[in-house]
Amino acid sequence: MNTTSIIIVVLVLVIIGAILGMVFARRRRSEQLHTHFGPEYDHTVQTMGDEKKAQTELDERQKHVKALDIRPLSVSEREHYLADWTAVQSKFVDEPGQAIVDADRLIMEVMQVRAYPVSDFEQRAADISVNYPALVSNYRAAREIAIKNEQHQANTEELRQAMIYYRSLFEELLKTEAVVEEEKKR
């Protein structure tokens, strides 16, 4: 075997190694994104129509949220919003449709207080998906019912479901610093 052949073999091996490395790195990243976002990962792939694009999108979302200065609620703010929610939930018995509108608004308000940027629904859902990946599907489901509600097409049971969807997210958004810290320690 002459020197040229050895160089060629080494080069080929290096190239194969590099390719394998890239493939593994991408697979790992893909797995990480999948683990973090869960069903939202598949949802994004479906919406984007391409896994690569979806991964870029989810990456962007994480960077976007990381750049935000999101803070937990104070204890008094939490008490305040808890009371507001109780009122909205009780209102459901008399005005289910309006209660849904109020619940949606309350979530937006809490998001703004916690320094999430004011934006349209898709952007809000995207931001939510980074910190609360398990709950963004609930948020979207509630949104769909809310739109139906605007057209007076939603029945009471759907509205009730929407209320529960909204609350699952609201509950998480309401966590105070103390609670957040405690969870980090675990």
Add this chain to the structure above:
Amino acid sequence: MNEQDFRERFNSSDSVERTDKDTNSPLVNSDPLADKVPVDTALIHTPMGGTVAVVGPMDETIVHEAPMGETITHEAPISTNAGSSAALLSREESEHFRTRWNEIQGKFVDEPRAAVEQADALVSEVIEQITQMFAKEHSSLEGKWNQGNDVSTEDLRMALQHYRSFFNRLVV
């Protein structure tokens, strides 16, 4: 915080505040001098056509403390201590029932069927409470007029007025 915990918070006593006014009660004592009317129940006719039962000595009169803007109703025992009351339920009872109602209403979103079942039970309980109160009042009233022929027309008149007072509280 798990879901159960959260629900409990929402369904706990800090449920929606309601402003209630006992304006439904036809027995409204609007005359501050009324308390000074001597014993043996006096009935004051109000402009609305209802009657106001007033009792003499303050020590026999239970005054329901009422916040601003609410009417104060006085208990009006029948000559002696008959234990009738102006409102169908005492303030404490009303508050207790209302707290429970608020809990039930707050629960609807999570457990609609259970909420309705509990509402049914609560309403039954309130009716039962009122029935019991009437039964008590009834036995003392009956003692006044159902004693053979020895009852004076005046006693019968008074008895009828007391029935009317009860009737008016039920039929608004």
